[in-house]
Amino acid sequence: MIGMNFWAFLVLLVAGVIAAVVLHYLICYRFIEGLDGFLGKVIAGWVGAWLGSPVFGHWFERVKLVGIYLIPALLGAFVGVFALTATWKARAKVGAPK
Numbered sequence: 751m752i753g754m755n756f757w758a759f760l761v762l763l764v765a766g767v768i769a770a771v772v773l774h775y776l777i778c779y780r781f782i783e784g785l786d787g788f789l790g791k792v793i794a795g796w797v798g799a800w801l802g803s804p805v806f807g808h809w810f811e812r813v814k815l816v817g818i819y820l821i822p823a824l825l826g827a828f829v830g831v832f833a834l835t836a837t838w839k840a841r842a843k844v845g846a847p848k
Contacts, residue, residue, distance in 0.1 A: 757816040762823060765802075766795025769827035773835065781838040791831045798830020799823040 754762075770791035773779045780787055799818075806822035813820045 755816070758818055761815050761818045761820075762796050762799040762827075763792075765799035765820070765823045765827040766792050766797075766830075768824065769795040769798070769831045773828070773831050779832070779835055781835050781842070791834065794830040794834035795827040796830075798833075799827040801830070802826025 770788055774788045774791050782790065800823075802822040802825055803819045806825055808819050809821045810819065
């Protein structure tokens, strides 16, 4: 069987939501305001969390839930959310009239 189970998906989704809430609402690092900007960050956070362990490695065996290493997943989620917003802000700055 290829893929992930529901619980692993849910753990990655929670990591993505945590990263999106922190950057969108607490730090107010935004490109798109409102719910659509927040949902875009959640998606980017999920992808970042999914790539977290393959990119950053497997850290802290004790902090592992349903096969997901939480520290690399959270780092990946924050990197994913930040990279999405920074990319769109840079694109807007390049395309802005001078």
